[in-house]
Amino acid sequence: MSTNSYLYIPLHSASCWSSFIPKQPLFLPFKNPASTMATCLHPTRTEIASQKTNPNDVFNDYVSFCRPNLPDLASCLSISDTKSKPPAEDLWLRMMDEARSDVDQEPILSNYYFSSILSHDSIESALANYLSMKLSNSSLTTANLYDLFMGVLKEDQEIMVAVYDDLRAVKERDPACISYVHCFLNFKGFLACQSHRIAHNLWSNGRKILALLIQNRVSEIFAVDIHPGAKIGRGIMLDHATGVVIGETAVIGDNVSILHNVTLGGTGKVSGDRHPKIGDGVLIGAGTCVLGNVRIEDGAKVGAGSVVLKQVPARTTAVGNPAKLIGGKENPIKMDEMPSLTMDQTSYISDWSDYVI
Numbered sequence: 001m002s003t004n005s006y007l008y009i010p011l012h013s014a015s016c017w018s019s020f021i022p023k024q025p026l027f028l029p030f031k032n033p034a035s036t037m038a039t040c041l042h043p044t045r046t047e048i049a050s051q052k053t054n055p056n057d058v059f060n061d062y063v064s065f066c067r068p069n070l071p072d073l074a075s076c077l078s079i080s081d082t083k084s085k086p087p088a089e090d091l092w093l094r095m096m097d098e099a100r101s102d103v104d105q106e107p108i109l110s111n112y113y114f115s116s117i118l119s120h121d122s123i124e125s126a127l128a129n130y131l132s133m134k135l136s137n138s139s140l141t142t143a144n145l146y147d148l149f150m151g152v153l154k155e156d157q158e159i160m161v162a163v164y165d166d167l168r169a170v171k172e173r174d175p176a177c178i179s180y181v182h183c184f185l186n187f188k189g190f191l192a193c194q195s196h197r198i199a200h201n202l203w204s205n206g207r208k209i210l211a212l213l214i215q216n217r218v219s220e221i222f223a224v225d226i227h228p229g230a231k232i233g234r235g236i237m238l239d240h241a242t243g244v245v246i247g248e249t250a251v252i253g254d255n256v257s258i259l260h261n262v263t264l265g266g267t268g269k270v271s272g273d274r275h276p277k278i279g280d281g282v283l284i285g286a287g288t289c290v291l292g293n294v295r296i297e298d299g300a301k302v303g304a305g306s307v308v309l310k311q312v313p314a315r316t317t318a319v320g321n322p323a324k325l326i327g328g329k330e331n332p333i334k335m336d337e338m339p340s341l342t343m344d345q346t347s348y349i350s351d352w353s354d355y356v357i
Contacts, residue, residue, distance in 0.1 A: 088164050091180060092123045098181040116185060124153040124160060130185070131195055135217040148210075152198045159197045165234040165254075166190055173237050173257060173343050189238030192224035196232060203228035230264075233280070237340075240286075247275035253298070257340040259286040267292045267309075279314070283339035301339040317347075 099117040103110050120126040132145035153159055170183045170190055177183050183190050195218045203211035211228035219225040224238065226246040233254035238244055243261035246252070249272070250264045262284050266274040276290040279297045285304030290296065292309060300312045303319030312318045316325050316332040317339075327333035337344070 088123075088160070091164055091167065095123070095179075095181045095184060098179040102179075102181065117181060123163065124150065126184075127163065127194060128153055131191065131198070134191065134221055135195065135214065137217075140213075140217070149198055152201050156201050159194075159201065162197060162234040162236075163194055166193055166236050169235040169237045169255065169257075173341060174239060187241075188222040189224065189241030189244075192218050192222040192226065192241055192244075193232065193236055193238055195222075196226040196228065196230070199226075199228035200230070200232070230275070249273045249293070250275035250277070252278045253280035253282070255280055255338065255340050256282050256284075257343060258284045259288075259304070261287045263289045263291070265289065265291050276308075281338040281340045283343065283345070285345055299335065299338055301335065301345075304345065 095117060099113045103113050103118075116130055117126055120129065128146050128149035131149055132142045136142040136145050167180050167183055167190070170187055171177050171180055174187075177187065195214060199211040199214040199218070202208075202214070208228070215226065215228050223242045224244045226232075226244070227248040227250075229248040230246045230250045230252070232246075232252045233256065235255040236252065237257045239257060240260035244258060245263045245265060247265050252258075252264075256278055264276045264278070270292070274293055276293065277295045278284070278290075279295065279300065281299040282296050283301045284290070284296070285302055285306065287305045288302050288308065289306070290302070290308040294308065294311050296302065296308070296312045297314035299315045301317045302308055302312065302323065303317065305321065306319050306323040307321040308318060308323045310323075312323070312325070313332065315334045315336075316327075317335065318325055325332040335347070
């Protein structure tokens with residue numbers, strides 16, 4: 001191997017080098033730093049519209065929503081407010097530790113983890129780099145996308161708050177998620193959601209052509225199609241995510257779990273505000289279609305394969321095609337736990353159907 005063709009890739013900070021000493025030297029092809037493009041971002045910051053919770057919302061007068069395995073069952077704090085969550089800095093350090101542990105177990109992945117996680121001094125840098133590599137092509141370079149994404153993430157700190165909450169949501173709700181770094185690198189629902197957050201920032205700043213291009217690349221790479229105009233809250237889990245479609249005027253609240261092949265679409269005959277509004281804490285099962293400007297209220301659950309054309313009240317379960325409320329329209333069964341956190345998709349099913357195998 002010619003020493004003229006390869007160089008050590010330096011870390012962004014000396015502290016990272018002291019904490020990651022590979023068993024063998026890591027060599028990567030030399031990349032001329034002069035080829036890195038300057039950022040093409042406009043300097044204006046996105047104005048994030050605050051979404052206040054209505055003081056008269058249904059959650060104010062009934063039992064607290066909480067995960068059943070938490071010791072403080074009396075707590076009424078949402079997943080975004082719990083004191084037990086690791087702070088942002090600690091979560092990034094934990095991801096670094098998880099990456100080192102993975103390298104110890106699988107040394108063949110040293111270069112992959114080094115370039116994706118361990119060579120970065122912040123989660124913003126790692127995320128911008130990883131998404132740019134995923135979404136680039138021959139005419140849309142990684143360097144251009146990295147500069148664009150990094151500029152957005154540094155400018156709009158609300159996105160980074162949501163990134164951390166999304167990481168925690170997936171780790172806590174999905175038993176298949178073995179670590180934060182596993183989610184960051186391998187869960188395309190998480191990656192598609194963060195790509196959308198960047199695209200939404202661009203859309204909101206009038207850079208619609210670029211936002212739509214990112215939407216198209218995300219659809220091609222991750223098989224998730226979210227219009228950049230859609231508004232999405234924090235603590236979101238797109239589980240498996242394949243086939244998820246979310247329309248332009250859709251709004252999704254905080255702490256929502258959505259499974260694969262879910263469509264939040266229009267009816268095809270209405271313009272303007274034409275897509276669903278999903279409240280906080282909602283769980284939407286696989287293969288569900290919610291069509292039109294209808295609201296799925298806070299803490300509701302929609303069973304797999306349902307077609308929803310009308311409003312679903314808070315804390316109720318709707319299932320079927322067309323969807324009907326379990327317990328009946330006049331006296332539907334109300335849940336005491338937040339379905340997006342428990343991920344319970346089968347409770348009360350015997351009250352809806354006598355189906356047996």
